[in-house]
Amino acid sequence: MKSNERLKQSYFDAEQVLAGHGKRDVHVLKEAFEKIDGDVESDMYGQGAVIEKFQEKMADLLGKESAVFFPSGTMAQQIALRIWCDAARIRKVAYHPLSHLEIHEEKGLQELHGIESVLLADKTRVIELEDVLQMEDEVACVLLELPQREIGGQLPSYETLEQISAHCRAQGIKLHLDGARLLEVLPYYDKTASEVCALFDSVYLSLYKGIGGIAGAILAGDKEFTDQSKVWKRRHGGDLISLYPYILSADYYFDKRSGKMAAYYEQAKELARLFNGCEGISTLPVEPVSNMFHVHFSHPKETMEALLADLHQETGIGLTSYVKELENGGSSYEVSMGDLYETVPKEKVEALFAKLNEKMKAI
Amino acid sequence: MKSNERLKQSYFDAEQVLAGHGKRDVHVLKEAFEKIDGDVESDMYGQGAVIEKFQEKMADLLGKESAVFFPSGTMAQQIALRIWCDAARIRKVAYHPLSHLEIHEEKGLQELHGIESVLLADKTRVIELEDVLQMEDEVACVLLELPQREIGGQLPSYETLEQISAHCRAQGIKLHLDGARLLEVLPYYDKTASEVCALFDSVYLSLYKGIGGIAGAILAGDKEFTDQSKVWKRRHGGDLISLYPYILSADYYFDKRSGKMAAYYEQAKELARLFNGCEGISTLPVEPVSNMFHVHFSHPKETMEALLADLHQETGIGLTSYVKELENGGSSYEVSMGDLYETVPKEKVEALFAKLNEKMKAI
Incomplete structure (x- = not known):
């Protein structure tokens, strides 16, 4: 061998x-559904109590006006960046060279949305304020991943986050949070999710990292943004007739593990x-x-x-x-x-x- | 009221x-998973026994070299058309004016893939051979939906299918089957799924229409085609870490209802x-x-x-x-x-x- x-x-x-x-096995699903009544009705193409209640719960958690459940973070984040690019009429966004979008998505952002990426910082460290200040390209959006997974889960200081946020806001650049592991960094920052999210215009949260659900993601922002994201979710083929296997399990494991x-x-x-x-x-x-x-x-x-x-x-x-x-x-x-x-x-x-x-x- | x-x-x-x-409720999931062992391992980003076995079963059913499980038909079909357009270097496809792509997908094909649609026949009837023969535009692919859902589920004659297929093959036009309800039309045609699919270069099958699964779709064709479709599935955000809630339930209800x-x-x-x-x-x-x-x-x-x-x-x-x-x-x-x-x-x-x-x- x-x-x-x-x-x-x-x-x-x-x-x-x-x-x-x-292990990621069927027990994960069985445990989540054990106490759920069989009569609970499926969500239907993004509508219904199952999906709406969970979306509200996540919007509250993140301190955003509205939240949308997506089958994947890949889909949610591309869509967030597309919305910000369309709004700014600029087809460029900036992120880390080891961002999920750059290395794990087969260039979906470029191939599906025609959006170019500007890479900030180098592969060995997180994005600092200077990287954003020195950026020469005009971009619609800067994406920060907290923590930066591919380098062991590193973080900028909270002060740096605040400075980058203030700079972007002043420059009319949208700031998006790749918060796949957002809940996991809150103890270090000693902040609530909504305090961190207040620095960002849009936020993605994964439901199967620290939370340990089966799959799925949340995209949050103001209502105009999330309404647009639902149209794009339909276009991407992510507006499934039923997402409840992911939603109900995400909700179960969120309650079990967020604390x-x-x-x-x-x-x-x-x-x-x-x-x-x-x-x-x-x-x-x-x-x-x-x-x-x-x-x-x-x-x-x-x-x-x-x-x-x-x-x-x-x-x-x-x-x-x-x-x-x-x-x-x-x-x-x-x-x-x-x-x-x-x-x-x-x-x-x-x-x-x-x-x-x-x-x-x-x- | x-x-x-x-x-x-x-x-x-x-x-x-x-x-x-x-009803579409949690019982549907519970019934499917009742007899499934908790130790069954999740699929992982399109790999693993759970997804591979079901894909092989569906490839066999449809008489195609290979099949890929997708979270939705919207995603599967856009991707099929994109692959055929890229291969032909033509950014046009033809389908019925009441095709799912035209009326239920927020123009995803156009907005994500930059593909134009040419509408064949009128809204009251199915596509006939003459519609394809008289088509003036050069298209990469013709899509036929069997049965044509929005007009009550109508079908062309089987002879018409054979003629359209022969014409497209002779002209180098790919023929794609929107077979959301393919199994449902086999008794009328008195054909097997693979006999019908042999007329088409690529085939989509829904797993929650007559089969009655929770969600999900199959896209089938030759291996080169399905390999490309997996790259696009990743780009679309459809290559979820775990699709087993849909796959295992689709497999269960397929066995229960396909006969x-x-x-x-x-x-x-x-x-x-x-x-x-x-x-x-x-x-x-x-x-x-x-x-x-x-x-x-x-x-x-x-x-x-x-x-x-x-x-x-x-x-x-x-x-x-x-x-x-x-x-x-x-x-x-x-x-x-x-x-x-x-x-x-x-x-x-x-x-x-x-x-x-x-x-x-x-x-």
Whole structure:
């Protein structure tokens, strides 16, 4: 068996897992629907109590006039940017070079909407005020992703957010929040969702990251904006006859987990400290600012796959199902803390890291 | 209470309903998932056993090399047409003036893909061979909807289909099947799905019409085509992390109902005869060619709303929750036969129509 397959297998065979909420399987749906009455009527093409009530709840949470449920964040964000571009009659938007739109959407924004992207900052750091001030292109909208997922979930300071927001407002540039993991950064900023969202004209929130729903996203803003977004949702093929399997499960897991984000954040910091205490391992960021971080190994992918597979088998605790190559010859994987961490006894965690450190030293 | 609200209420209060599969509510999901093991793993961004197996099953059914699950037909069909337009370097496609793309998608094809539509035939009839032969515009693709839903579910003859297919093939024009209700027309044509699909380069099938799933669609064709469609699915924001709530329920209801299409068709003919036997009522088509037809009343909307609400209350059997205005001053509603018809005793149906006829005569 190849080392990547061995690692994957050993992860799935582990009795316990340190990060995340657990497997993405049909139990996730069954748990959410267990207490839901079968007589609850489906939403119908964006109408009906099921979707409208949840949208209102999310609008309240985010402090926006209105919110719309979308099947995906990809769809929601492209549409937000299209609306701002049409309004400004400018076909350019600015975001980070590792934005989801730039690297995970097959250039949908360009191919479907004819919108060009201007890349701010470089791949190693978050967008700072200077990047926005120095931008030469005229753009309709700046998109900020909080936290910046592909670099371990880093954040600008809250002051920077306020400054970027004030600058954009003064310049007539719309500011959009890629808040896929918005709830996850609130404990670090020590702000409410609506305080953060007040700095932005439009906001996207994912329902299956820290919340852990099945799929789905929220797009929020003023009513004129969300009304337009519904027309585009229809055009994109996202105005399904029934979205309730996602909506009702998102609502269930929101209620279950939205209050646990501070705990996930503390666990992330604790776990990062344990990783950073091991030879040849560091985390990005060193101290997490949300429930997520990246683990960087100084050894190459194959070495770490074999080592971690052994570790899984010897301890019965799973860390990761994959490791990916880094350009510097090392390797890494991503951690998102969730419900599972507190199910693993502290002494087991300590023993796991003692063993990991031993193995790293022995390479 | 307004007459349209009274009609709606009386329909929902009726003990039995004549058409359809029943209410769109959470029971639909619960029934589908009741026997599915919680350990079944989610699909992940279009990968995994759950989605791949169902796609293979649908490819086999349709006699195509490959099939892709989409969250909606709107998305699937726009993408099919975009692929054919890109291949031909022509940005025009032809379809019926009452095609779903023309009237229900907020011009998504135009706004997202920059594709123009050429309308074939007029609103009162299906596309015939002559319409295609006489087309002056150069188009990348012709789309045929079988049956043509907005005119009561009418069909061209099978010979016409074969002739249009041969002509398009000879001219290098791609032929796409809007087969939202493909399974529903097979008994009339007395053909298999793959026999019909062999006439087309690409095929869309809905999973929540006669099949009665929660939502979702299949797009099928050769592998090069479906591979491209997956890239576009990602761009549209349709490549969700998890589509299993739709896939597993579609699979369940496909197995439950795909063998019942001939029965629904016979019931549609029987019911249409009963309607046509009433004063001031006719069906379109007079003899249905699938499980669906439209009921046309010679009286206006409000008159019929009041009459039908009374009928519901007096008989306990629901016919329709709405009636819509026709341009000729009359009114109409749509019927799609499903699992419910056989649950209503014949004598009750006969008594219902005797009463309906009486009321129509008394206006």
